[in-house]
Amino acid sequence: MLNVGQLNEGVVLDHIEAGKSMQIYQYLKLDKMDCCVAIIKNAHSNKMGKKDIIKVECPIDQLDLNVLGYIDHRITVNIIQDAKIVSKKVLSLPKQLVNIISCKNPRCITSLEPGLDQVFFLADPEKEIYRCRYCEEKFRSMRRKTHA
Amino acid sequence: MRHLMSPLDFTVEELDKLLDLANDIEKNPQKYAHACEGKKIATLFYEPSTRTRLSFEAAMLNLGGSVLGFSSADSSSAAKGESVSDTIRIVSCYADICAMRHPKEGAPLVASLKSSIPVINAGDGGHQHPTQTLTDLLTIRSLKGRLGNLTIGLCGDLKFGRTVHSLIHALVRYPNVRFVLISPEELRIPDYIRDDVLVRNNQSFREVIRLEDALPELDLLYMTRVQKERFFNEEDYVRMKDFYILDKAKMELARPDMLVLHPLPRVNEISVEVDDDPRAVYFKQVQYGVYVRMALILTLLEVEVC
Incomplete structure (x- = not known):
């Protein structure tokens, strides 16, 4: 090795x-x-x-x-x-993600407003689902996304 | 200071208080005629709206206050590239409260984060339209006397209709509400409402395609328009737009005390011959919209009327 x-x-x-x-x-x-x-x-x-x-x-x-x-x-x-x-x-799903992922919803205000933090909150810990703070667009945690 | 972004921002108890206030305004409009004298509402409408903007303006005028604002992005500084954050900071210096409609989802929330006055979400894209939900709840409670123990038919575009989604969110908090979801296959309620709201709350619901199959059991029928602007394909829209038409013949299948609501504008989904049926309450609903917005303005401005 x-x-x-x-x-x-x-x-x-x-x-x-x-x-x-x-x-x-x-x-x-x-x-x-x-x-x-x-x-x-x-x-x-x-x-x-x-x-x-x-x-x-x-x-x-x-x-x-x-x-x-x-x-x-x-x-x-x-x-x-x-x-x-x-x-x-010990790692756990963070309750909030700031400027880690970006919202992909073209109708979200983050696509227009300059200088806005990309904020996601943990909406469903069991299903590992995050939602955009502004438009509530759904994002799965990276692990779930990979294995979905 | 409080804002209104979603109909769920109010607890059931707070909502009861708000609806009580709206009912008192309905009964005693004179008592509230000067409640907001010297106060101003800014209606910041980045996209066209007739009913919602006029309803907010009528509400403030009925309270003795004044109105300023704009009715399209073209006539605002947004056309020059100004951000929502900057606009609200400026408007905070001019007005005491603001109602914002914006095509981008979450724009009113961004405004609320920078604002020094209460911000009301008057509709943000396909996301939320909380004052329509408050209007629907006030109409139902005023005319049915309750928000629980109801069988409610939701008919039409259940896929894109944000008013339907918000109403379901609000009504699952009341006991013994049964939903009958009436839509063509292509416009069925999305999974995130079916699974995350209805199933998760153990809510009784069933999905049907034919309106006639549901009508006899309903206490309330909430009709919606198939929205042309949500379709990418004209052909699909043409196929869907007249899928449901509520007419006199269908109304004969309904209970004598069933109410018909609609967030308006209606196109063909309710035949004009139904308008004179006492069960058709969609124009009364518009009036309730003014009362509930008056109650909301008073609540957010913390104005007490004795």
């Missing part, structure tokens, strides 16, 4: 569905951060067969990990300090 060096401080995102790591890279805005990132694709997993892993070396408060709940709340988030796992963050 490929070896990537140990982190001193940061996060390890494990059990990412194979092939999804680049999307997570974008959602976490890692492309805009000046930190060390390792992406491992298609690693062997006893549980999943194949999985992706992302390791990020940075102060933990610099990352908005809540968005991961929207992408796939089954991802394991290991918080690393002093080269040790100090905690595992």
Whole structure:
């Protein structure tokens, strides 16, 4: 197996569905951060067969990990300090998403009004459905959308 | 400060209070004739509307207040590219309350976030039209004496008709309401109303195609227009537009105390020969629309009349 060096401080995102790591890279805005990132694709997993892993070396408060709940709340988030796992963050669907996804409804005011935040609220946690705050257009969580 | 974006913004108790006030206005209009003296309503209508705009303006004039505003986007600063957020900030300096109609869904909500005066959603695209729902509820409660224990037929365009969707949302909060959904296959109620509202609330409902099959059991028939502007294909519209025509012969199948409501404008779906039937209350409904908007203005402006 490929070896990537140990982190001193940061996060390890494990059990990412194979092939999804680049999307997570974008959602976490890692492309805009000046930190060390390792992406491992298609690693062997006893549980999943194949999985992706992302390791990020940075102060933990610099990352908005809540968005991961929207992408796939089954991802394991290991918080690393002093080269040790100090905690595992339990992900859940965020109650609100701000500027993570955009409303696709052409009749929505977000398609016209400049500078408006794209806000979605969790309307149905069971079915993982979000609705646009303005027009109530329905969006499934990313995991449900993929598996629908 | 409170706004009105959706008919569900009011609890059942608050709604009762609002409808009581509307009924008192109906009985004692003189008592309220000066209630809003010195106050102004801005009617910001980014798309044409006859009834809703005039109803708001009549409501404010009946309360002794004044009216300003515009009746199309072309005659407003929106034509110059001004945002809704900027417009409402400016209008907040001119008026005490505002009613906004906008073709974009959620525009009144955006306005309410930046406004320093109460904003009433007077219709935003195919999304919400809460004051029509308040009008429907006041009409039903005033003429039937209750909002529960009713069998209600909703007929016509149940797919795109926002008034139907809002009315269902509002009525599922009352006990023992049974819905009969009457529409052609192509204009059936959408899944998000059937599953998320009716099924989730264990609401009694059935779907039928023929109006004649439903008429004998109804306490109330809510007719809707097949809206030309919702069709991409002229051929489909032509095929659907006269699917239902309520006429004298069909009215004979209905109970003697069944009421016929319609949000108007009607085209062919109710024959003019039905207008003189005492059960046809769609023009009374328009009058109730003024009373409920008067009650709403008083409530949002927190004006108390003793």
